[in-house]
Amino acid sequence: MPAPVYRQRDPQSTPYYQCIEDHFETFEQVYEDRFERRYGFYRPYVHQVICRYLDCGILHNGFARVRCKECGHEYLLAFSCKRRHFCPSCHQKRVVEFGEWLCHEVVKAIPHRHAVLSIPKILRRYFLYDRKLLSGLSRCGWEALKLYFKKVVKGQNIVPGAVIAIQTFGDFLGFNPHLHILISDGCFHENGMFSVAPAIDTKALEQIFRHMILKMLLTKGKINRDVITLLDKWRHTGFNVFLGSRILPWQKKSMENLARYIIRASFSQERMTYHRESGQVEYRSKASSRPRSGKGKKSKIFDALEWIAAMCSHVPNKGEQMVRYYGHYSNVSRGRRKKAHTDDQIPYILEPELSPKELRKNWARLIQKIYEVDPLTCPKCRGSMRVIAFIEDEDVIKKILRHLGLWVVKRKPLPRANAPPFIPDAYPVPSVDDYTRDPQYPTDSYF
Ligand SMILES: [Zn+2]
Ligand SMILES: [Zn+2]
Incomplete structure (x- = not known):
């Protein structure tokens, strides 16, 4: 027995x-x-x-x-x-596997950075109603980075390598599509060399990214010239580029943690409390777990149904790719993924x-x-x-x-x-x- x-x-x-x-x-x-x-x-x-x-x-x-x-x-x-995102246990297993796989099979022993590219609130809903736009968001992020890096690094036929994860959630599960990027801190040459980039000008990068996004939304008929004129008048564009410090090749643990972080689940069970009697969910902000963080809201109370609705908006469609590989990292990963069937998506x-x-x-x-x-x-x-x-x-x-x-x-x-x-x-x-x-x-x- x-x-x-x-x-x-x-x-x-x-x-x-x-x-x-x-x-x-x-x-x-x-x-x-x-x-x-x-x-x-x-x-x-x-x-x-x-x-x-x-x-x-x-x-x-x-x-x-x-x-x-x-x-x-x-x-x-x-x-x-x-299933991704909705099931904490299955998602977490995927996160761990992804971290290992990315570090061992995809990224090279060169310096990397973590970049986060985000867009203004006014543009976010287009991505909620039309999830296909999310791949365009990822593509814009890549094009902006490629353009920038090829400008600041000297050489012919050079290209950076990037792994771009699309996240759709903000601190309180609001719909906030943005990109978490693991980018080579410089460019690969055809001969196998790698040139490290000089200090990155995030403002310049932000300008390029902004241009790419607006062009895409305009081309796809989501926005018109008036929206762009309106955005032009803002003092803060609402676009943002965050750049983490350099991760060196031997900082393997940092790299793996970063890999896990970029595909983390849309919510954390530890931060939620379910009040069964009142049918409410209390969700604490990410910052609330950090000591001495005075800024911002600490928690939010959701009606349980509201909570489920918010959670559902972050469930990717069947087969929807939430992680993409570009430049130097694209061919390697494509070959391996085909062979091992270990794309972002575990076979359905x-x-x-x-x-x-x-x-x-x-x-x-x-x-x-x-x-x-x-x-x-x-x-x-x-x-x-x-x-x-x-x-x-x-x-x-x-x-x-x-x-x-x-x-x-x-x-x-x-x-x-x-x-x-x-x-x-x-x-x-x-x-x-x-x-x-x-x-x-x-x-x-x-x-
Ligand atoms: Zn035994
Ligand atoms: Zn599960």
Whole structure:
């Protein structure tokens, strides 16, 4: 019998989960009336992401059995949703992997800088209603940097390298599209040399970036000349360039932290408090965790539905690339990503349209669902472990969890992204004892 030792995350006990679970249904019912004007149409993909999140890491929705080859130790591992931004656990796993990958596979041992490029409030909503513009934002950032660096560094056929992450959230989850950029602090030459750039003139960079953005919005018909005339009159343009200090090649930890920072989740669970009785969410500002930060608002109270609406506006569309690679870093990463399928996007799991039997043969798909499984090291003997079965049938899940004393009756049924696979009556539900066997293809032999 599998021992109930698995990595117990218990997502249902978090205030975040409880808030979503309590209010998600109402949220969808009132969206059109209350939020459509401000946030645009409700995207069907967002519905899917939230449903998946509510199922993520919960044994009741299916799990894998993992067994140690050496000592036979077993545990159950719940399926995870792998969705970005909305699921804190899956997003965090992606953040860690991205940091490692970027440092080892993409960036070269040369100095880098962190740059943040942002745009005025008046222009932000265009990006909310038309998310395709976000790739244009990224492109403008790159073009501005390339133009600037090629001007200040001497040489023919030179190019910087950049990794640009699009973030859409501000301090209190407002929609604030901006770019977090990891840029080579200079240019690469064709012969493999690298020239470090002189001190960067952020004002000049800001001017170029501003020009690129306005030109793009004008070309796409989002703004007209009047808007530009208006912006010209402002003393502060509302465009901003922040430039961090130089990160040297041997400062590997700083680099990895920066990589993680640029794709961080849109919110932090630590900064939220859910007041269940009043249906409100209190969200503390980033600055509130820092000592002696006197400036700005410390926290904001949201109605739970408002909170969910704000959260949803930061969920990228299916397959939407939020990180892009340019210049010297583009070819390298493109090649590697193609080979390893490790683009910003982890491959989307196609929903099953197969019979239950075929479904159970689809081992690869299931492996993806237990995203958290690596490294498979036995907590008892440090031996290597492997997945011996995937349990997806509701009756079987219930049977096993009951046996282990892990079956908890849910408060209410959760909305599902799709119905569980249909199991015809003719297939006998195996007894719990069947699970102690270790057949070659365990899932097939059960049915
Ligand atoms: Zn998840
Ligand atoms: Zn072991």
